[in-house]
Amino acid sequence: MLCVEPIISTPSRILPQSLAGALLTGFAVFSISSEPMRRHGFPTELGWSKLNSNGSFVHNIGIAGGGGLIQNSVGDWIMGYARNIGSTSSEVAELWALGDGLTLCHQLQLMAVEVELDAKLIVNAITNNSCCHNALSPLIDDCRKLLSQLPQVKVLHCYLEANFCADALAKKGTSLEQDFILYPLPPTHVIPLSSQADELRPPPMNQLQMNSDHLPPSSHRFPASASESRSFEDSNPIPLSQVRFLYNS
Structure with missing residues (x-):
């Protein structure tokens, strides 16, 4: 088992001062791309990261989960996450998963x-x-705020098959005993046994040593973790020769 220190939510957030005017005027710094829906690939610009998130709803038991992953511009795994949301709708699960991912991007x-x-x-x-969307408005507003607080951000619609890994993490969320879990390494349940899978690069060493001392604080309705340390299942290192991963595309 790999244990890391939790990410604690606090009453303040470190934000770039240059965004103050945008927030006051309501200017949106995010947009829908005019490009067609993605099938394969990573952000083409060096220095960009990619967040894929998804929600999952198990109809026969009425339980929802959310999850997602963050990668850098060349496909290195930065962080994955999953959440057990409980009894709610698939739309709420999608928004919770997005909020969790955006919070991690800030942190x-x-x-x-x-x-x-x-x-x-x-x-x-x-x-x-x-x-x-009256019932969803609080969650939508929170996601919009988190998006507006990122210096540069794009929001794209992709095909379901392009969101394979986020979907697997969201499904994992429906069966979690914990409320929330982070994956510093790709967990085994998102490593598909497919000849079409691409090789996943291991995360940088400093990413594996991340703890709350290296992260800015966060405060919104999507808590990144509970107040105690967590054990991250399926996070033990896997030999690179055995690591296969279907890139989101």
């Missing part, structure tokens, strides 16, 4: 993030101020 101090979602309804809701 990791990522400056340029490309967000990919396979739920077009959610993409439209968070990027179109004219959309009206």
Whole structure:
């Protein structure tokens, strides 16, 4: 088992001062790309990171989960996560998963993030101020705020098959005993046995040593973890020759 220190939510957040004007005027620094839905690939610009998130709902038991992963521009695994959300709708699960991922992006101090979602309804809701979803409005507003606080961000709609790994993590969330879990390394349940899978690069060594002392604080309705340390299952290092991974595309 690999244990890391928890990420604790606090009443303050470190934000770039240059964004103050954008927040006051309501200017949106995120947008829907005019490009077609993605099938394969990573952010083309050096220095960009990619966040893929998804929600999952098990109809026969009425339990929802969320999850996602963050990678850098060349496909290195930065961090994965999963959450047991409980009894709720699939739309709420999608928004919780997105909020968790955006919170991690802030805590990791990522400056340029490309967000990919396979739920077009959610993409439209968070990027179109004219959309009206009364029941979802608090979560939508939180996601919009988190997006606006990133210096550079894009929100893209991708195919479901392009969101394979985030979907697997979201499904894992429905069966978690914990509320929330982080994966510093790719867990075995998202490593597909497929001849089409690509090789996953291991995360940088300093990423594996991450703890709460290296992260800025966060405060919003998507807590990154509980107040105690967690053990991350399936996070033991795997020999590189055995690590296979279906890149989100």
